[in-house]
Amino acid sequence: MNEAIPGRGQYSEDARRQRLGWLRGRSGSALASLETTGLDAQKLVGNVENFVGSLEVPVGLAGPLRFAGDAARGDIVAPLATTEGALVASASRGARALTRSGGVTTAVLSQRMNRVPAFEFADIATARRFTGWLRQRRDLLDEQVRLVSRHTRLVDVDPYQIGRYLHLRFVFETADAAGQNMTTAATWQICRWLTDALAEDESLRPVGMLLEGNLSGDKKVTAGSMLFGRGSRVTAECRLSREVMAAVLKTTPEAMVKGYTATVMGAQHAGMTGHGINAANVVAALFLATGQDVACVHESGVSLFSLERDGDGVIVTLLLPNLAVGTVGGGTALPHQRDFLEMLGCAGAGGVRRFAEIVAGFALALDVSTLAAVVSGQFAEAHQRLGRARLVNWLQTPDDLNTALLQPVLAQGLDDPGVHVTRVEHRPQLHGDGIASELGALGENRKLTGIHPLRVSWTDGDGCAHTADLVAKVKSRGEEIVAGIARLVSLCGAEVADAWHRWGGYTEFTDAHRRELSVYRRTDGPLRELLPRCFGLLEDDEREAYVVLMERLRHDGQPWTRDRVRLALRAIASVHGHWLGREEELLAEGWLHQVPDPALLAKAGELWAALVRHAAADQPELLDADGRDAVLGIVEDAGNWTQELYALPRTLVHNDFNPRNLAVQDGRVVAYDWELAVVGLPQRDVVELLAFTLGEDATEAEVAAMLQLHAQAVAAVSPRAAELVAGCDWRRGYQLALREFLMTRLALYAAGHTQRQFDFLPGVVRTALRLWHFEQAHGGV
Structure with missing residues (x-):
């Protein structure tokens, strides 16, 4: 291996x-x-x-170049990231020539991004019928796009039939994003809708589908993109006078025209797509400097350069038909790249047209300078001398967690309208973000999420000064976590990815961002005693900002001894006992995730089985054949045991109750990270805590003792809880909860471990399977 x-x-x-x-x-x-x-x-x-x-790639400043464009105006300096000597100097020389001639006129003619899925039909006639059917449902396609993005607009659908295959060219406008990912998501949504809509119609139904049939020209030079445009279609033009050409370019209009004619003939003979001199150099340099998708340089560098006499000078024109650029998303958020975009006045929403015009203007400047160098004999000399050496206003950086943002949050949390936040200091991060935050960032990485330690100073309504070390937990939306997992499992093969596509939206991650905030709003005593102290909440749907401001917990670093495990079980038992048997009351409040169908765990069996099979095949040292077969057996029998599980008394459970989310402060257990809280068996939290803490030397007697301790602590909360505990087989509930943990959470951890290493997981898997063997020996599974 x-x-x-x-x-x-x-x-x-x-x-x-x-x-x-x-x-x-x-x-x-x-x-x-x-x-x-x-x-x-x-x-x-x-x-x-x-x-x-x-x-580090050296970044040189080219220009200034005077723009008289639709979006780019005034004198602009361009950051060119390159290791090619003479490039910045040549672009600067061309910029001087264009500027002295009055500047460059630029315009974005259109902005398009496409994705072209290929559908296979039974025969030619079916493909033609499908094309007619689709034309009559054009407005329904727009509805599907809106489900994915409010920034994306479907502007055209072009069918191209080749025998029984039909390539559908979906053309989108993608606002300030380059749009490859956006159009892929929108096209996938359309394809899903088409597949579902025609599932029962054999006269129209495709027999196969590829999300991309290679007609889009993605990251490739194609005649289709040249004609129809892909990305921003942008043009630049300038009239150069004889005087400027002589003074700056050291050549004449006649020499430039003659050289241009020769290069056109050479390009035609070579079969060049378009006609260019050197535009790709500027495209690549600006792409590197500003965080664009560098692989798109291939298609984005395609150009059509023209030069013609105009009186005593020449008119030079450049068309970039396929400039795939964006000012949001991808690498544009990285610090250096963001700085250069801000320098250009193009950062964020509203900047893509200006940026596209800047690229075109400097590409034209370089083409003019390079052609002049070639026709005047300067080309080799110059290289020898210089070539050696909705828009959503997201929280985007930690600096957004400032006094203005936190003041109303703290005032609400302290119930003191007179609070005045005077200072917010950002403190070093001692630990990484949680798994949910990292998964959310995979689903949407343009916004601020994660754990942010702060030192906050404020005065209260009585004028007294306070300072506290706090943590701002900025949450990913549940949809982003689901999307992040989808991105992760897409690397695990088609079986896992397809199963997650079908069932991921129904998992416990849905609405996770709202659930934790709702937990911190609770006033019931047992839960409040278990939570960290909350200093305020921010729930702003308009900004998609969900923040918990809470005390900063300092882990004592002590191992999880059996005494500490018992302490945690007693602490969570008070919550379990408080809500035991009151699940309908909890669910009626509407803030907890509710599985619409009790049999969903069994219905999603293909997902759990796919996760287990992939993990076992990819990481046999983590999940051996015996472990794989044990969990697959649980999945296969889920239709039976899940019905029994849902018939037992349920309560509010943390559903992620392990040392990663627990702290002990002065003998008090504190549980945080409640985003996965659900209504479930109280034994579910016991299972997870034991799997994470008991270790491989655990004995069945220890497990039985821990279960008995938990049952007694739950029963001690109230007479109602005591009656419910006495009326059920507590160990049977534990066995069912263990099945659920192994089938769902552990299977998801194991598959994720193949792509993102979880250091804690091998020990947890071994311990959890040991717990399962105990129950097999006990005879209750």
Whole structure:
């Protein structure tokens, strides 16, 4: 077996350094330049995997170039990231020539991004009928796009039939995003709708489908993109006078026209798509500097350069038909790239047209300068001399957690309208973000999420000063967590990805962002005693901002001894007993995730089975054949045991009750991270805590004792709880909860572990399977 790269899927400085040490040992190289990096590993979720370091690409300033465009106006300096000598100098020279001639006129003619799925039909006639059927339902396609994004607009649908295959060219406008991911999501939604709508219609139903049939031209040079445009279709033009050409470019209009004619003939003979001189150099340099998708340089660098006489000068024109650029998403949020976009006045929403015009203007400047250098004999000399050496106003950076944002939050949390926040200091992060935050960042990485330690100072309504070390937990939306898991499991193969697509939206992650905030609003005593102190909540749907401001918990670092486990079981038992048998009351309040069908666990069996099979095949050292078969057996029998599970008394459960989400403060257990709270068997929290803490030396007697302790603590809460505990088989409830844990949470952990290393998981798997063997020996499973 090949040696695996360490820290798989982990975004932390410790994981980066582990990978660096591993790479040094493997390569035998010192790799001194990778020792430090200016990038924060935790902020690279969704940008890169197996992060080991960063490299510096020199960035030179070209220009200024005077623009008289639709969106770009005034004198602009461009940051060009390149290691090619003479590039910045040549672009600057062309910029001087264009500027001295009055500047460059620029315009974005259109903005399009496409995705072209391919459908296979039984025969040619069916493909033609489908085309006619689809034309009559054009408005329904728009509805599907709106389900995915309010920033995306479907502007055209072009069918291209080749025999029994039909390629459907969906053309979108994507606002300020380059749009590849956006159009993929929208097209996938349309394809899902088409597949579902025609599921029972054999006269129209396709027999196969590819999300991309390679007609879109994605990251490829194609004649279709040249004609119809892909990305921003942008043009730039300038009239150069003889005087400027002589003074700056050191050539004449006649020489430029003659050289241009020769290059056109050469391009035609070579079969070049379009006609260009050197535009791709500027495209690549600006892409690197501003966080664009560098792979799109291939298609984005395609150009049509023209030069013609105009009186005593020439008119130069450039068309970039396929400029795939964006000012939101992807690498545009990285710190250096964001700075350069801000320098250009293009950062964020509303900046893409200006940015596209800037690219076109500087590309034209470089083409003019390069052609002049070639026709005047300067080309080789210059290289020899210089070539050596809805819009949503998201919370986006930690600086958004400022006094203005936190003042109403703190005033509400302290129930003191006179609160005045005077200072917010950002403190070092001691631990990485939670798994949910990282998964949410995979689903949407343009916004601020995660754990942010703060030192907050304020005065209260009586004028007294206070300072406290707090934590702002900025939550991902549940939909983003589901999408992040989808992105993760997409790497696990079609079976897992397809199953998650069908069932992921029904899992416990739905509405996770609202659930935790709702928990902190509770006033019932047992729950309040278990929670960290909450200093305020922010729930702003308009900004998609969901924040819990709470006390900063300091873990004492002590091991989870049996005494500590018993302490935690007694603490959670008070919550279990308070709500035991009152599940209908809880669900009626509407803030807890409610599974619409009690049999859903069994219905989603294909998902759990796919996760288990993938984990066992990819990580047999984690889940061996016996473990795989044990969990698959639980999945296969889910139609029976889940009915029994839902017939037992249920309560409010934490549903993520393990040491990752627990702290002990002065003998008091504190439980946080309640985003997965559900109505379930109280034994579910017991199962997870024991799996995480007992270890492989656990005995069946210890498990039985822990169960008895928990049952007694639940029963002691109230006469109603005592009656319910006495009326059911507590160990049977534990066995059913253990089945659920193994089938769902552990299966998801195990599959995720193949892409993102969970250091805690091997021990948890071994302990959980040991607990299962105890119950098999006990005879109750």
